[in-house]
Amino acid sequence: MSRAGLDKNPREVAExxxxxxxxxxxxxxxxxLGFDRxxxxWSRRVLDARAGEKVLDLAAGTAVSTVEYAASGAWxxxxxxSIGMLLGGKHRDVPKVAADALKLPFADDVFDAVTVSFGIRNFNDTEAALREMARVVKPGGRLVICEVSTPTFRPFRFVYMRYLLKILPFIGRFVSSNPDAYQYLAESMRTWPDQRSLAEIIAKAGWEDVAWMNLTFGMVALHRATKPQRVDG
Ligand SMILES: C[S@@+](CC[C@H](N)C(=O)[O-])C[C@H]1O[C@@H](n2cnc3c(N)ncnc32)[C@H](O)[C@@H]1O
Structure with missing residues (x-):
């Protein structure tokens, strides 16, 4: 079965x-181990979607998070x-769109918020995708990113980087239909920027008020940011 390389070729990633x-x-x-729930x-709380708002859940996969956000009454x-992933979530009653994060099929300034859970690490140009997300969000709109990150407690970080990420592909052999994908998962996690570096990329892409919080000892981080209000004149 197929796996993507670290160049994150879009066709390979989608396949x-x-x-x-x-x-x-x-x-x-x-x-x-159930921590994804x-x-x-936490992503839902930080996103804080409200009734009447329009929210884009990008790289939504099977829409497992999208339904959670929609429970707030937001659209x-x-x-x-990946059409396969969208079809995998066909039982979830939210609108679904086939779209590439780097070329979104939406007009400028239409969403109140955009969010990505465990997806941004797979984009082949992180900064360009963040600029594209900013394009479709209204001035003053919100960005929330939930992604694997770098454990903050040094001894745990050592064990995590040295051993846990190494056994991930092995576990993948037992639980997944495509064990090679878990080799990619481990490699992409090991090479992904830490909390501060991702915050810098987000700011460079034009977002402001960038902040993050660590979850589960920093194994996962939630980054949030705001699109600047338009400056007139
Ligand atoms: C690990 S899954 C996460 C799915 C979901 N957000 C979740 O939290 O379970 C990553 C998703 O990112 C999608 N993805 C990766 N690169 C993408 C891109 N350039 N445009 C749109 N989706 C992309 C994949 O197809 C996949 O469904």
Whole structure:
């Protein structure tokens, strides 16, 4: 079965996710020991979507987070370029759109908020995607990113980087239909920027008030930011 390389070729990434879509939700819960529920819960709280708002859940996969945001009464759309993943979430009653994060099929300034959970690490140009997200969000609109990150407690970080990420592909052999994808998962996690570096990329892409909070010892981080208000004149 296919896996993407670290150049994150969009076709390879989409094919890889098509290949793991069946059973993705279950595998995800097993691999995270159920912590994914808590991380999604925190994302929902930080996003703070309200009735009447329009929210873009980008790289939404099976729309597992999208339905959680939609429970607030906001209009939430799940966008992803893996049709397999979107189909995997067909039982979830939210609008779904096939879309590439680097070329979104939406007009400028239409969403109140944009969010990405465990997706941005797979984009082949992080900064360009962040600029594209800023384009579709209204001035003053919000960005929330939930992504794996770098554990903050030094001894744990050592064990995590040295051992846990190494056994991930091995575990993938037992729980996934595409074990090679778990090799990619471990490699992409090891090479992903830490909390501060990602905050700098977000700011460089034009977002302001960038801040983050660590979840589960920093294994996951939630970054939030705001699109600057338009300056007249
Ligand atoms: C690990 S899954 C996360 C899915 C979901 N957000 C969740 O929290 O379970 C990553 C998703 O990112 C999507 N993705 C990766 N690169 C993308 C891109 N350039 N445009 C749109 N979706 C992308 C993949 O297709 C996949 O569904």
């Amino acid at each position: 890889m996710f098509d290949g793991v879509a069946k059973g993705y939700d279950r595998t995800n819960s097993v691999m995270t 808590r991380w999604r819960e 939430c759309v799940a966008a992803d370029f």
